[in-house]
Amino acid sequence: MTSADVSTVLNRILDTAAENLRVAKILIQLGLDPNNVTWEAIFNRFLEIFLANITLANLFALIGAIFFVATLLTQTMVPLRVANMIGCAFYAGFGALTGTITTFLLYLLLIPINAWRLRQMLHLVKMARTATQGDTSMEWLKPFMSERKYKKGDVLFKKDDVANEMFMTITGKFLVKEINVELPPGNIMGELGFLSPDNRRTATVQCLEDGQVLTITYEKLLEIYFQNPQFGYYFLVLTSQRLLENIARLQAEVAQNKIALEAVAAGGEK
Template sequence: MESSSADFSTILNRILDTAADNLRIAKILVQMGLDPNSITYDALFNRLLEIVLANITLANMFALVGAVFLVATLLMHTMVPLRVANMAGCTFFVAFGALSGNVATFILYLLLLPINAIRLRQMLNLIKRARIATEGDTSLEWLKPFMTERKYRRGDKLFKKDDAATEMFLTVTGKFLVREIDVELPPGRLMGELGFLTPNKRRTATVECIEDGQVMTITYDRLLEIYFQNPQFGYYFLVLTSQRLLENISRLEGIIAQEKAARQTPATDDIA
């Protein structure tokens, strides 16, 4: 055991000695073609300038521009410009790999290009559909690429009132009943979106499956991720959910008006 520790210590010391030797200023200056004993700032500057000029090639210029775009992606807060800058950087690195004969770099960034293009297209479609939703079309089917499928049988409860809310639903097939207000939800309707907006994230009603069907689900964490990737989507989603809330309020007002009318009718009959 002691011998093994000693061997490891010896190897580590050799590695450190070698690294320290390679990092010595004198050795670096010699590798640059300078004399460590007669070094001046002018000589160092001129030598660095010569190295830079010697390495100015079309391939390296492409690599430099590509690096600028990729570094810029780290400073961006929204996803659409980030994807665009990433694609630009990948394009320049593909050109660098082709001109320099670096196969690994060429293949890597060539594969990254379509991946970024697909994600960019999804995000742009998301924004476009969300904008359409604010103009009257409240369908949320454009969220399907970001959702997962789930099936329910008749009698299954999707969630109960006061349950913890963690996801939103979009009905695809079947029928679902909101117990508290006795309202059926056909395909294409949104469920559970209010839990995303309430502070305590609790269900405000019970939803039960009354006809075998399929829904698409998306977690609130995923919605937050999409929002932070593109705040513009967050605005449109807020408008859309507000429309849903206004629809619910209008429905409840109609129920209250019917109840009032029903109460007033017997009184009128008695007077007659």
């Protein structure tokens, strides 16, 4: 193709665009008379278009759009999922009424996906609430965790190491060396590193016998928190309970040592 041909094609494109974008032609496409454009004529034309499109299908689309806008304004995940499901239901109805099979199937499939994620999040919050009422286990976190195995003698982490994940013991025994406490299956460890300002380990944990743990990264915990801040509150309550248990254990040891020292002192005086 020569430069003359390219120039001719470009000129035709520009001429056609200019023709199609003329105000007069746009007014004709809108159903208005270019020689008699008044505010009343514009209002009446748009009123005609509005009345002509008042159908059940378009009503469904409008309601669906309102709920989708609501998802953009929602700050937490649970109401967002609910609004999204309602919006998808109305858009699926719009697709069915207009015979648009792709729109119908797309939004129909999104409903169970959102329902499953909503159920998962509600279950998470329910289990966390139950835990704060007495059961300090974190079983509800298992679906979000990955499996890892350790051999006897393995050190999971050392005091002052950079912390980036939390553990839950499944099998085996693990020793917190600084306080000489064994952690049987069903216990969590490494949660305090998530709360410390510099994300450092507060103790060393070693595997006493072959065992299996589940792990979850702090990034995943943050993701769960931002999806539902209510979960973050329950998690803080649980970790606070763990911290208070450790403090009570240390206080008991200090009291025992004090009694032992007093007994030794009393024996020496005799």
